[in-house]
Amino acid sequence: MNSHPAQSGTSSQPAEAITILGSTGSVGQSTLDVISRNPGRYRVAALTANRNAQHLAEQCARFDAQLAVVADPGRENELYRALKELDCRAAVMSGEAGLAEAAGLPGVDTVMASIVGAAGLKPTLRAAETGKKILLANKESLVIAGEVFTRVVRRNGAKILPVDSEHNAIFQALPGGFEEGLEYVGVEKIILTASGGPFLDKPSCELALVTPAQACKHPNWDMGKKISVDSATLMNKGLEVIEARWLFDARPDQIEVLVHPQSIVHSMVAYRDGSVLAQLGTPDMRTPIAHALAWPQRIEAGVKRLNLAQLGDLSFREPDFERFPCLGLAFEAMRAGGNAPVVLNAANEIAVEAFLDERIGFDRISTLVDRVMQNVEVCAIKMIDDVMEQDRRARAVANEIIKEIL
C-alpha cells in the first residue's frame, strides 16, 4: 500500500463506512489497498482477524478503525497491547461476540466478508441479519448454507455483491440484472472459467508427491493457502459452482466449467440469442474488489492494464474430471442438495489442513472427501443450526477416516 488513506468524506458525499471481516488475509489486504487508493470515499469502521493481532493492530492504526476484533480470545491482550503501542484508540473485542459486533455495527453500510472457510458463515450471516451490503468473498457461506443464507438476505433487505472473481465476472456479464430470474433475461448457461491450477498438466501418478509449497504456488493468482490448495485440486471451482447456484438462483444444469489456463476471461454468460458475454482483466483480485466496493460506479484499483496483443493466445478446454475428482464431487454435492455441500466443504477443510501439515498426500484430499460423503447420509437443511450440526458431524467423520488413509 503506498498512498495514505483519508478517512473523512469528500465535500460532496460522506465517506461510506466499511467493516472488513478477515482484514489480515489476502482479500482483506487487497480491500484495504483499494480503499487507500480512493481517499475520502470510504471510512474503515471495524477490522477483524483470527490470531494475527500485530498485523491487525497496524491496520487499525493506519486506517483509524473504531473496532478491532480477534476471533481467538487468547489473542485479545496481545491486540490490546499492540494497539496501545501504536497509539490507536480502537475498541477491542474477541471471539464470536466480537465478530458479530463487527459484522452488525450500527452506522456501517458495507461489510467485506473475507474470512476463510466455514468460520466465515456466522459473522457473514450477522451482516445479512442487520441488512448490510455484503461484499462476498467467503464463498463457503453460500456453499454450506445457500438456501438459508439467501433467505436471510432477502428478509432483511441485505444485498450480496460477489467478490469471487468468477462470480463478479458473471455479475458484470448480466447487465440487465437477474432479479426477475435468469430465465427472464434469457440466460442459457453460466460458464465458470478455471485456470486449472499449478498441476493442470502434471501426470496423475506424480500428484501423490507434490508438496504444500508447490500446491500453494498458483501460476496466475496470489491467494491465501487454503484457496490455493483448493485451486490445485479444482475443489475451489467445485465450491464456486455451488456458490453460483445460490448467488444467481441458477439450475444445476445451467452451470458449466471451462478450463482457461491464462485466467484472463474470468467467466461468461451464454444467452438464448447466441450471445456470450465475458468479463476480462489481468488476474488481480483488486478489480472485483473495487467493482463490488463502488458498484454501480467504477473506481481506481491499482491493477496492471490488460494488453491482449502482448498476451497473444487465450485457450480453453474441458476440465479433466478423472484427474481432478474434487470437481465431480462438488457437482454431485450440488445435485444431492441438503447437507451434501456442508459435508463436502467440512471434509475438504479437514483434508486441506492435513495436507498443509504434511499429514496426508495431495491425492488423498479427494479420497477423504469422497469417503466422508459416502459415510454421512443425506438429510435436509432447514436452518443454520442444521448446518452447524452437519458441519460438526462431517468433521468428526473426516477425523476418523483420516487415520485410515494416512
Ligand code: NDP
Ligand atoms: P486468507 O487465509 O489469506 O485470510 C483469511 C482471513 O480470515 C484472515 O484475516 C484470517 O485471520 C481470518 N480467519 C482465519 N480463520 C478464521 C477464523 N476461524 N475466525 C475468524 N477469522 C479467521 O484467505 P483469503 O483472503 O485467501 O480468502 C478469504 C476468503 O475469500 C475465502 O473464503 C476464499 O475462498 C475467498 N476468496 C479468496 C480469493 C483470493 O484471491 N485470496 C479469491 C476469491 C475468493 P489471521 O490472519 O489472523 O489468520
